[in-house]
Amino acid sequence: MSDTPSISPKSLTMQDVADAAGVSPMTVSNCFRYPERVREKTRMAVMKIAADLGYVPNLSAGTLAAGSSRVIGAVLPSMRNSSFYNYNSGLRQAAAARGLELITMIAETPEEELSAVQTLLGLRVAGVALVAGPHEPGLSQLLALAGVPVVESWAGEDAIGRGVCYDVGAASRALTRHLIAQGRRRIGFVEVTGGGGQRYAMRLPAFRQEMFAAGLSDSLVLTVRAADGFASGATILDSFLALEPNLDAILCPTDVVAAGALFECQRRGLAVPGDIAVAGWGDYDIGRQVSPMLTTVRPFSDEIGKGAIEVLTGDHEGSGAVATPFALQLRESA
Amino acid sequence: MSDTPSISPKSLTMQDVADAAGVSPMTVSNCFRYPERVREKTRMAVMKIAADLGYVPNLSAGTLAAGSSRVIGAVLPSMRNSSFYNYNSGLRQAAAARGLELITMIAETPEEELSAVQTLLGLRVAGVALVAGPHEPGLSQLLALAGVPVVESWAGEDAIGRGVCYDVGAASRALTRHLIAQGRRRIGFVEVTGGGGQRYAMRLPAFRQEMFAAGLSDSLVLTVRAADGFASGATILDSFLALEPNLDAILCPTDVVAAGALFECQRRGLAVPGDIAVAGWGDYDIGRQVSPMLTTVRPFSDEIGKGAIEVLTGDHEGSGAVATPFALQLRESA
DNA sequence: TAGATATGCACACCTTCACAT
DNA sequence: AATGTGAAGGTGTGCATATCT
Numbered sequence: 001m002s003d004t005p006s007i008s009p010k011s012l013t014m015q016d017v018a019d020a021a022g023v024s025p026m027t028v029s030n031c032f033r034y035p036e037r038v039r040e041k042t043r044m045a046v047m048k049i050a051a052d053l054g055y056v057p058n059l060s061a062g063t064l065a066a067g068s069s070r071v072i073g074a075v076l077p078s079m080r081n082s083s084f085y086n087y088n089s090g091l092r093q094a095a096a097a098r099g100l101e102l103i104t105m106i107a108e109t110p111e112e113e114l115s116a117v118q119t120l121l122g123l124r125v126a127g128v129a130l131v132a133g134p135h136e137p138g139l140s141q142l143l144a145l146a147g148v149p150v151v152e153s154w155a156g157e158d159a160i161g162r163g164v165c166y167d168v169g170a171a172s173r174a175l176t177r178h179l180i181a182q183g184r185r186r187i188g189f190v191e192v193t194g195g196g197g198q199r200y201a202m203r204l205p206a207f208r209q210e211m212f213a214a215g216l217s218d219s220l221v222l223t224v225r226a227a228d229g230f231a232s233g234a235t236i237l238d239s240f241l242a243l244e245p246n247l248d249a250i251l252c253p254t255d256v257v258a259a260g261a262l263f264e265c266q267r268r269g270l271a272v273p274g275d276i277a278v279a280g281w282g283d284y285d286i287g288r289q290v291s292p293m294l295t296t297v298r299p300f301s302d303e304i305g306k307g308a309i310e311v312l313t314g315d316h317e318g319s320g321a322v323a324t325p326f327a328l329q330l331r332e333s334a
Numbered sequence: 335m336s337d338t339p340s341i342s343p344k345s346l347t348m349q350d351v352a353d354a355a356g357v358s359p360m361t362v363s364n365c366f367r368y369p370e371r372v373r374e375k376t377r378m379a380v381m382k383i384a385a386d387l388g389y390v391p392n393l394s395a396g397t398l399a400a401g402s403s404r405v406i407g408a409v410l411p412s413m414r415n416s417s418f419y420n421y422n423s424g425l426r427q428a429a430a431a432r433g434l435e436l437i438t439m440i441a442e443t444p445e446e447e448l449s450a451v452q453t454l455l456g457l458r459v460a461g462v463a464l465v466a467g468p469h470e471p472g473l474s475q476l477l478a479l480a481g482v483p484v485v486e487s488w489a490g491e492d493a494i495g496r497g498v499c500y501d502v503g504a505a506s507r508a509l510t511r512h513l514i515a516q517g518r519r520r521i522g523f524v525e526v527t528g529g530g531g532q533r534y535a536m537r538l539p540a541f542r543q544e545m546f547a548a549g550l551s552d553s554l555v556l557t558v559r560a561a562d563g564f565a566s567g568a569t570i571l572d573s574f575l576a577l578e579p580n581l582d583a584i585l586c587p588t589d590v591v592a593a594g595a596l597f598e599c600q601r602r603g604l605a606v607p608g609d610i611a612v613a614g615w616g617d618y619d620i621g622r623q624v625s626p627m628l629t630t631v632r633p634f635s636d637e638i639g640k641g642a643i644e645v646l647t648g649d650h651e652g653s654g655a656v657a658t659p660f661a662l663q664l665r666e667s668a
Numbered sequence: 669t670a671g672a673t674a675t676g677c678a679c680a681c682c683t684t685c686a687c688a689t
Numbered sequence: 690a691a692t693g694t695g696a697a698g699g700t701g702t703g704c705a706t707a708t709c710t
Contacts, residue, residue: 011401011480011481011680011681012479013680013681013682014681014682015681023693023694024693024694024695025681025682025694025695026682026683026693026694026695027692027693027694029682029683030683030692030693033682033683037691037692037693038692038693039691039692039693042692042693051472053479054475054476054478054479054480056452056455056456056476056480057456057681057682058398058456058458058680058681058682059394059453059456059457059458059682060393060394060395060397060398060403060456060457060458060680060681060682061394061398061680061681061682061683061699062456062681062682062683063394063682063699064392064394064395064398064680064681064682064683064699064700064701065681065682065683065684065698065699066682066683066684066699067345067683067684067699069394071453071457073437078419079413079419079422080416080419082414085412085413085414088413088440089440092440101439101449101450101453102439103437103438103439103453104437104438104439104440105435105436105437105438106422106423106426106438115435116435118390119393119405119435119437121390122390122391122392122393122394122396123393123394123405123457124392124393124394138385141388142388142390144388145346145387145388146345146388146390147345229619229623230619230623231623260623263623285563286620289563289564289565289594289597345699345700347699347700347701348700348701349700349701357674357675358674358675358676359675359676359700359701360674360675360676360701360702361673361674361675362701363701363702364673364674364702367701367702371672371673371674372673372674373672373673373674376673376674391700391701392699392700392701393701394699394700394701395680395699395700395701395702396700396701396702397680397701398680398681398682398699398700398701398702399679399680399700399701399702399703400680400701400702400703401680401702401703
């Protein structure tokens with residue numbers, strides 16, 4: 001068979017390190033776990049020997065003995081876009097600042113998510129960070145029974161565990177008001193229902209609210225199952241123009257879609273923002289690279305990650321959902 | 335609201351499930367671990383009770399007892415671009431197909447990578463999947479001492495553990511030959527030295543080899559520390575044109591850089607591919623969205639992930655680096 | 669008798685806690 | 690006081706054995 005992956009006969013234990021250093025196993029444990037409990041000199045000697053031997057404490061044994069671990073588990077639906085990537089970075093940095101490690105599992109379907117959570121619970125992680133979206137029915141109860149701290153990012157009051165998110169409705173209202181203040185009247189809004197669309201469920205009611213407040217019709221709503229990629233931006237613009245040839249603004253679900261719509265405008269000879277304002281969402285790189293640059297909503301996703309860790313570690317007083325900041329990023333396109 | 339993150343006093347153990355089901359703990363263990371060893375009827379009953387109770391086997395205890403786990407750990411330098419994302423997907427799918435779980439840790443610096451590997455070794459994972467790049471000095475020895483299967487993706491013969499990658503040199507030669515065959519003569523090549531540049535170290539020698547074979551000068555090499563984002567594409571094009579106003583092709587390190595160069599060509603009124611051929615690398619989404627669409631190298635990164643899992647599980651005979659496929663993606667820009 | 673199915677025991681390695689120096 | 694130690698678990702698995710049909 002395979003000659004290579006032959007496991008080292010007997011793995012190194014704390015006892016081995018203790019013997020080599022001439023101290024008790026407990027002292028070795030303290031060196032790793034509570035360095036301040038061991039005199040500097042002893043600690044240095046022990047750590048040196050541990051490093052030379054290539055000893056790495058067995059986290060499984062540690063977790064079993066202590067009944068808890070120093071690892072946080074995150075489950076993400078994807079990492080394709082910069083929001084989730086930044087979210088993960090925020091989680092990682094905030095975790096590191098507290099001496100916790102972050103492990104991430106990608107789960108593209110609710111079933112995969114459930115399975116990932118089971119693995120994480122099996123590992124007895126110190127906390128689980130979820131992202132709002134469609135979940136498997138048993139998920140919530142499973143987590144409740146496990147009694148592990150949970151956060152659901154991009155979720156609000158109805159979250160599993162506690163929600164952490166910026167105020168999507170407020171962002172949507174601000175963006176809508178901005179367009180109205182520019183004199184836009186026939187504003188197209190794209191609603192996404194599939195996949196992660198529910199993370200942005202508050203966008204449409206908020207949009208309608210502002211349109212209504214301004215005495216405007218809100219009938220220009222296009223509902224799609226999914227919208228990703230530049231191509232869907234073009235398709236969406238087509239549909240809107242067929243619906244309303246005098247469209248003067250479009251609110252896209254993401255910057256990528258907005259960029260696609262923008263390209264399509266340019267192909268059709270429609271001036272942006274002259275004829276049509278195009279607004280994106282998410283502050284992706286692409287928004288700064290196209291011309292005109294996209295007006296968008298900046299979610300500070302790393303702050304969502306930071307907030308999530310604060311909740312998991314109990315550093316966040318109160319009990320309601322945690323609100324993180326957002327900003328309207330006004331650029332050229334709207 | 336929350337009846338809350340108060341840790342459940344005593345966690346559920348196999349014994350609890352066994353008691354409730356009227357079987358021995360060992361039977362419960364077998365139900366989870368080796369379902370085929372338990373009679374269907376018994377197993378169904380046990381699993382039902384386990385599910386009702388919300389029991390999740392303690393992986394820490396299991397790993398400790400068994401001396402090994404069913405979890406593979408991956409450490410990635412980033413997940414910003416689709417290559418690493420696809421790689422991670424490939425790892426995940428191939429792992430799932432073998433009943434293994436994948437946990438991912440992002441490490442943006444060599445120190446973070448070392449720390450991530452220590453966590454993974456502490457978890458006693460069944461295998462470690464690394465990505466080539468600058469590593470901390472002690473990393474290789476640490477892994478060797480741990481005796482855990484290791485793969486280094488995007489690496490060749492000099493890999494930590496075993497390398498898995500497509501033939502970057504061959505891809506570079508193929509792309510260069512393609513340009514030469516088109517009649518391109520003054521070809522600019524961008525070499526990246528910093529960060530992950532070493533994953534593509536074979537590109538330049540391969541380029542030079544083909545240029546030499548065609549009797550062409552290869553002096554148009556621009557060496558940069560880093561190149562990412564559209565902006566660097568513009569900068570790079572500027573530099574090349576200052577060097578050689580009659581430049582007729584440019585080989586960019588990524589599709590994103592190529593797109594930036596393409597945009598800059600258009601700003602300057604240079605026709606692509608008429609005046610200048612622009613080639614990218616990596617087959618990112620953007621390459622299909624710009625006009626003209628980018629000619630590029632398609633790495634099939636998910637295959638790298640699949641190959642990595644095969645190596646880790648010993649499913650790959652032989653001992654040298656594992657070669658995965660690549661393809662020259664000929665489109666409009668070159 | 670054999671084959672399938674279930675069980676018991678002895679650890680795996682580290683940490684908490686109380687105690688000793 | 691500051692530092693180091695010893696004993697007692699914590700939970701599940703490998704293996705060998707027992708039981709059932």
